[in-house]
Structure formats: C-alpha cells, structure tokens
Amino acid sequence: MDASSGLAPHPHVEHDPHHHEGGHDHHELPFWRKYIISTDHKVIGIQYGITGLIFLFFGFSLMMLMRWQLAYPGQALPVIGNALGHLFGPDSMPDGKMTPEFYNSLGAMHGTIMIFLGIVPIAFAAFGNFVVPLQIGAPDMTFPKINMASYQAFFFGGCVMLVSFFVPGGAAKGGWTSYTPLAVIADKGPAYDPVFNGQTLWLIGFILLITSSLLGAINFIATIIQLRAKGMTWMRLPFFVWAQFVTAFLLLLAFPPLESAVVMQLMDRVAGTSFFMPSGLVINGVPLHISGGGSPLLWQHLFWFLGHPEVYVLILPGMGIVAEIIANNTRKPLWGYKSLVFAALVLGFLSFIVWAHHMWLTGMGSTVSAFFQTTTMIISIPSVIILSAFFISLWGGSIRFNVPMLFATAFLPMFGIGGLTGIPLAFNSADLYLHDTYYVIAHFHYIVAPGTIFAVFAGIYFWFPKATGRRMNEFWGKVHFWPSLICMNIIFLPMFLQGMLGMHRRWYDGGQGWTFANEKVWGLSGFEWNTPISIAAWVMGLAQIPFIINFFWSMKHGKKVNDNPWEATTLEWTAPSPPPHGNFEVAPVAYRGPYEYSLPGRETDFTMQNEPMRESDRKAYEAAAAVH
C-alpha cells in the first residue's frame, strides 16, 4: 500500500486563498495523517479492510475453539489450552477445559464479531469505500471527514467488544441476538462491575458500531447521488455500485431501530427500567425487584427489524463483487443488467417486511405468521433472479479461471444451497421442527461463509492490483481456494443432517448426552459427525495461511502490473494504480454502459466506459437492438 508513489507524479498545486475546508492537500503528509487519520476514501477503505480481516480471523478463531469442545466435550484442549486459560481468566478454561459460560461467550462473540466487525466492514465499508468513488468517477466520498469519523467509531466499537473479553465475568454470553430477559439479567451481581461487564460493553460497543454504519451509509448514498461523473447515468452504474447503494439504504433505515432497542436495553441494565422485562419475573426462585410491565417480544421485533435487512447487507455487496468479476472473466456483458438492478431494489424493499420469520416460535398468532410467511416467499423471487442472471452470464463465455473467478464461481452454487435450504425455514410449520437446530446454522452459514466470504476473497484478489499496483500470486491463491472450498462443505453439509436429527445449536456438549443425537446417519451418529466438521474447520484455518502470506508479501514483492491488468471496462481501471489523492487527473466522462465486453468492430475485447462512441459501436448497438 505504497500510496506515496501514487502521489509523486502528481503536479504540485498552489494553495488557493479561497480554498475551503474538505479540499485537497497535495503536500507530503506525515505518516499518521496519511494512514492513521486519513480522509482519503482509498486509505479508509484499506483501513476498514485490514481491520475487518483481522476481526474476521479472530471471530473464526473463537469458533475453532468451540469446535474442540463440540467434538471432544469436557476434554482438555492440548498444547494451547492452558495458555488460553491464563489469557482469558480463571473462569474460561481451567486446566484447558472449557467452562459452559466461556463456551456461551465464544458463541455470542463469534456471531457478533463475524457479522458486525468482520463481514459488514469488509464487504460494505472496505470495498464500498475503495471501489465506489473510483467506479463512478468521483474524486472522493462526499464527506471525507465524516468518512474518517465512521472508521474511527467502528474501530473504537471493535475495541470495546475486544476489551469485554477481559473484564470480570468475560464477554457477553446471551447469544449474538441478546434476547431479553436473559440478556438483561446476565452479567449482573456482586462479581460484576455495573458498567464494565460483558453484556453492557456489548451494548456500548454496538452503539458505536451503529453510529459508524450510519455515517458510512449517508456518505455512500450521497456520493452515488451527487458525485457520479459526467455521462454516468443511473443505468450506466456498475452493478456493484447499485448493490452498495441498496445496502447503504438498508443500513441507513434498519440500524436505527436496533439502536433504539440497544438504548432501551442499556436503560434496563443500567437505570433499572423494564422495557423488556415482563411483570412477575422470578429468577432462581427469587422475584426480581423491578417494575415489570415490559415486553420481551418487543426486543425481538426491534432486533429482527435490523436482523433481516442485515442478511441482505451481508449478501448484496457480495453479489455486486461477483457480478463485476463474472462479467470481466466471461468477457461478455452481464446478462440481464436491468433485471439485476430492479431485483436488487425489490430485494432491498422486501427485506424490511420479512423480519418476523425469525420469530415463528414466539406465538405471534397465525395471522401475523401468514403475512410474514407470504412476504418471505416473495423475497426469494428477486434473489433467484439475481442468481439466475449470474448463471446465464456464464453461458457460452470463454471463461478465464483466474483466482478471483474461481472464488466468484464457487459463490454461485454455495449461495444457491444456502438460499434453497432457507425455504423450509420460511414455512412456519416446517420451522417449528428445524428452529434453533444445526440446520439453521448450516443454512445461513452457506449464505455468509462460502457465499459472502468467498465473494470478499474474490474481491480482494480482483482489486488488489488497483490498491497496490501489484498482483497477488496465482498459485498460492489456488492453494488458498481449493482447501477452503472443500473444508467449507465438509463443515456445513453435515450440519444439515445434525439439524434434521434435531440437534440444538446451543448445546455445550455437542449432543453427547442426548439419545437422539447418537442416532446414526450416513455411517456416523449425529454427535460423531462433530469430529470431521471440527477437523475441517481447523484445516480451513490452516488454509488461510497462504492467503495471509500472499496478501502481505504481494504488497511489496508481487508482480508489477499495469493500470488495467484484468482488461476490465469500468472506470476504476482508468485511474493509476494505486490511484493518487483525488483519483483522476482529469474528470472522467462515461460514454457507455459498464460491461461492454467483446463489442463487435473493436480491436480489443473490452471497451472502457470512458471511450467515446464510434460509428462502428453505433452499428453494433443497433444490430443488437434489432435481435431483441
């Protein structure tokens, strides 16, 4: 990430006396201004990316620990068990054996960290920050200082979440959903600090994270509306930009109700109110001294009002990345661009009215259930449109299987499995059985893990040359890809079996003590399936090492490439690699759509968006229009 080399060829501009704040400074900035508190969208994108990747690996490590407990319940973790016990305090892993409380902490924090500190910051904030302004031909985001504040709020929110592991009692243990009343009464009592305890810090961290995503979302939408280059009309935006646009709206409108809920839960914990506490609550035989009159269901409604749009926040940027890479590597226009755009918009809208399908078991009543079951069925239509358009895009292309394309291609069936297995969960009668089992875990992990995370890897390999001017190693990329793909499936496919056996997702002993979990399916009992799953999880952890080394090694030693190594068409590839502060030396103009590959009458098989129209182009477009 040697941005200074990008700054060097830039002409020195004298300071204008009328020059206002938020303007550009072409002086060499000190290190901390350039990389730590930068307002440049590219630096902020990279900050988000690296911080997010670290959190992603940390969250995954928590799961690798849990997998030991699930496969070998009650046994001491060899080699590192004792050290971890010292690190996380005496209540975590005494003698290397995991306590139930620590297991619960790991589960809650795995979910929280992976979603809110890993995937959203990478898929939305990192890629969005780095790529969107470049793709629309803008010099930066509209509000660079707010952009910086957004990253800082995210960073502090992440720190608060991490610190919570080391306070007395450890991190939050109420699940990543923090259902009340459990979350309100957890981490309370003489052994805990009134503020510096796991659950309260979780809430405070969340307020910071929500603030961060709010600032980011405003910036993204305003940038896409205001800073599109000349000629960059709405229907000439790359699909990635559309996906980010819809995602930003989801974050903008779905997160604040959760913020209100978090504030209320904080009041419940700190000020002793009863927003989510029903009357007559008795804990361990002792009636709670609270006013009561609150509603636990209220928390669930507010939580899932965010929670469901959040699913699309996780997946839409992934779809956007995959769209770019598929068009680039099939060397032909993306199939059904307009359908994709409208599908993404419909998906965004519908995602606001499906949330209660997470709550079939709460007894909301059959009328409410029927409504949400219907909307949930309808929302599968735009998802299927998007996936179908991607599959049809592959049809008849002479596909280049480079590393980004491998990940993008793997995304399609993996996301497909995740999506289709969601249908039984959408029906409330089928969900009564499957709810809170490993089936649910398998379903949504297929969407987020081999789905979004593969898209994220694809995006990293794809845009790495733009950020650094160098390419990541292809061979080690393949060494990263194949084990990851195989392990993902060994991890999550058997979970469908476990779930259909009825194994509960929050069991601490992996099902060892339950008769029905010891029933045989495909040669192993439900409990015994934990062993291959766990081994696959650890192997997948090892498979990330080539990626990590490749990532850092290639920054300095990767193969140098030109500004457009993939021969792509969108505007970010017209800027120098890495782009200087201000991105483009002259304001770019867009003359055509984003995916003009293999345009007849052209000497290359890619025609960039900023290439002016020729007579031959006009003829080619007319011929194409006549066919339709």
Added chain:
Amino acid sequence: MEIPYTVTARPDTGLWNAKVGIWLFLASEVMLFGGLFSAYVFLRLDADPGAWPHGLLNVPVGTMNTAILIVSSVTVVMAWASLKMRRFRAYWWYMLVTILCGVIFLGVKLIYEWPQKFEHFGAFIKKDALEKYEPYLGNHHLAEKGLPPRTEISGHLHNHEALHDENVKEYEIALDPVNADPANPAMDRPHFLYIPPTEKVAKIEKADVEYANMFLPKHSAYFASYFTITGLHGLHVLAGVIVFTYLWLPVGTKLYKRNPEHLANRVEVAGLFWHFVDLIWIYVFALFYLL
C-alpha cells in the same frame, strides 16, 4: 480533482452535497425515534387496564416549551433568509434568539420538569391489599362508573430512608389530590393543571406494596419511556444548540466573509435538523402530556 457541489447545486439533482446528507440523516432519525415510539405503543397496549398513568405531567409548562420550540423554528428560518439577503446583522440576532430558545427549553426540562419527578413517589399496592387502601384508591366508586381501577398511591415521600432501610416497615406519604379524595368525581379524569400533593398523610405498609419507587425511569414502563424519549430528544436539542452556537460565533463571521452562500447552506442544513427536532417534540408532547 476536487470534490464538487459542496456549495453550489448539481444541475441534474438540484442539490448540494450536505443537503442530500442531512435528509438521509433525518430519514435515519425517523427510524430511530420510530423505534422508540413503537416501543411506547407496544408497552402502552400491553399495560393492564388503568395501569398507564395520566395527568402526571404539567401540561401548561409543556405547552410553553412547545411554543418556545415553534418560535425558534421560525427564527431559524429568518436567520437563514437574512443570510440569503446578505443581512448579517439580522442573521446574528435571529440566531441568538434561536439559541436562547433552545437553552430555555433545556433549562425548563432539566431544572424544573425532571427534578420535580425525581421528588415524587408512588407505590403499587398488591392485588389482595387493594381493599385495605380503598380510602385512598376509590376503586368502588370507579367500578360503579365502569372506569378501570387504580393500583398506585402517590405523593410526597416523608421518610426517604424507607426506600433503602429494611427496618422501616412503612412508607409515609403526603398524598396527591387523586389519592386524598379518590371518590370525588372531579378526580375521575386527569387534571389539565398540575396540583401539588395535599397535606393529608397516609401510611402504607411495605408488606402490602408490590413495587414502589420515586418517579425515576425504573418506576414504571411509562416513566421509562418518558425519560428515555425526552432524554434522547433533549440530547438532540443540545446538539442543535451547539451547532447553532458554532455558526453564530466568529467562526460563522469568518465563513460569511469568505463565502456567504456556504454559511447560508450550513444554516439551512442545521435548520432542517432543528425543524425535525421540533417535529419530534410535537409527537412527544401529544403522546406523553395529552394522551
């Protein structure tokens, strides 16, 4: 390349950047307060008949605060219009009035309205002891008229130590008018004007009390939502006052001399936020004071 449209509008959208930003921010604010107001609706619908309190807030004071905010909404528009007409002096005065209105509003909340609640006390009587306190509750009278029963006795607590000391067995309170004379038909509905506690003192045994506390957020679902929503609204008012003060101080003068249109834009954006804060207050006033 510089970031365009920071002061002048983009031709095809007709907007400059900050205006897009503030409207998006306000959309998210609608969802934030929407979450809180829907919580209010949820809790109120869930409450037992008669359990949701009425008439605890001072309507005339609330009306005055509403009027103050509306006046400030007008003056902030005048401040913006003055800038557009390049009349800086007038802008300065209008902005000062706006800031003062915000400060008075916060003062009334923090010095008068909230502390008055903190000194008030209420005890919810257990179901089987309601009959014992009939002289203070007047439930026979209410039942005759088909009104929901009362379960709370409120007023001024004489022995504060009763809240913490387990050896004190009863609460001694100077009753609110409604508990002092519960069978009086004038007490069937909440009063428009606030009436302070009477001289009449009642003793309530702790053993008969389900839950008792000062009028703090933890007192009831009503006060929990009241303090949370007005608290969050108060923070918004404070934020508005801070931004206005920043634009009113010499920083604003300097910006005016450099680029008056830029200052006008900033005042417009801050003003839009201020109008939103006023609008939220109108809902707060209706939901908590009037309904």
